Amino acid sequence: MLLEGGSVFQVRIHGRGGQGVVTAAEMLSIAAFLERRYSQAFPSFGSERTGAPVVAFCRIDDKEIRLREPIIKPDALIIQDPTLLHQVDVFAGLDPDGYILINTSRSFAELGLGEFASGLWAERLRTVAATELALKHVGRPLPNAALLGSFAALSGVISLAAVAGAINDKFSGKVAQGNIAAATAAYEATHA
């Protein structure tokens, strides 16, 4: 698995206010915690307005995390809203060996990212229709849990069980069940 040499794994999540971007980073950190890792999640500290670009960060490590700077060189990017691709430099600082997960039913080529993608590891790039899965399983267009399920399959940094545990930590009852179903469906779609 991925934290070669015990070095920190850094995830940056881009989305829009109201899409659960900050919650996604928090759930990712809880998932890592449940697997007995150290993790740190924090928002970009902006005044988060509905629809405005929002960034949240998550670091995962095998030792205590002391660093407090924002994630400038991510190992992985989760993009919750593909319309951001034309508005924010979401790929800034991405490690050439990094992972990209985009919430869309289209492919990288269809998004106009074919050339960009050719410089990266193809098996580390994935799109998943997370909003559709959320609408189906949760009934609301909140793609974050589905994206974390897909991210578990894509990166192997966290397990699906830990993602489910994190969802149960944040939500309860039907909302938790629906989000776990969405995460599981996204995990399976990504593994397929």
Place this chain on the structure above:
Amino acid sequence: MLKQTEGSKAVAEAVGLCRPEVICAYPISPQTHIVEGLGEMVKSGELQRCEFINVESEFAAMSVSIGASAAGARSYTATASQGLLFMAEAVYNASGLGLPIVMTVANRAIGAPINIWNDHSDSLSMRDSGWIQLFAETNQEALDLHILAFRLAEELSLPAMVCMDGFILTHAYERVDIPTQAQVDAYLPAYEPRQVLDPAQPVSIGAMVGPEAFMEVRYLAHAKQLQALELIPILATEFQSVFGRNSGGLVHPYRTQDAETIVVAMGSVLGTIKDVIDELRDDGVRIGALGICSFRPSPLAAIRDALQSAKRVVVLEKSLAVGLGGILSTDVRIALSGLQLLGYTVIAGLGGRSILKTSLHELFRKAGDDALEPVSFLDLNWDVVNRVLERERRSRRSGPIAENILRDIGLVGASIA
């Protein structure tokens, strides 16, 4: 119990374990999640025998805390930034009257220009108010310091602020160890007030004091802070024995032995500084850090002791004494008076400006070459500054500075770092 949770939530749980009897709340970012968490605990019955009072302003929050504390209740509130300024008069009253209120300050810049992000301007503006000020480096320390602060404040009958970096700590999810109720009860006895408004034994609190005795009352406030200097290390040692970890104390030295350069700082930036120091140490650079946990009282002797063998001291602070330079660095200079040490003040992170490892590497390299100005500003955009100065030279009606700068650089909050 180990938990992965938000800093504000962890602090709310710790305050709850301290069995507060009155919590006064007025919301202001980035403090709001703390009192929201406590409000939920009171409403759900998880926190018993506690009155949660929604007030109409920060001035009222501190005033009600004063009344509650004078009536013998363990009292807590939280604020930040403009909220702390708005309650300033009552802040001085709480300490002048010697009432052991504990208040979280989720450190945030002061306007204008309005800015919700982190620096230390707010609590440092209350530097001389007579409150104890303890600064947390991590969320674990933030929650621990609240337990320690109630004990310290009540033993001395002095109010205490626990200062934690707004957003950077309050909104960060990280691993914390939440103590048990039994542990907190073992450490923090029931509040035994030195003075209390009790109908059975009536007293008045808050007399007018003329020139014949005002100096003496003020000296006693100073003497109590000096007592706090003695007590803080003792309480930190006791904390260690009950909870099994180091939190609190006056200062936190890090790799200072044999260090030629020592960086002094407060709060969460110490984590980033330590990472940079480890990397520089790997390259053979003799550098260390000194974290200041107790800003007030100022641990002058401990600071001098930790720094006196170094060649140079870099004070990196998230505050600016406009027209002077640093606030913390002024304290450090007093601690070092008479010593021949090179000293540099670095103002950093104002209004939430990210303090980056790359910038610190460059800064510490320059410090090692003694190529720093006496006072410098980390990652200041000189183009922006010079454009404003040029505009002011060109035109009398140059317009509002903040708005002109925003037009120059584009959207607020649009960049990642």
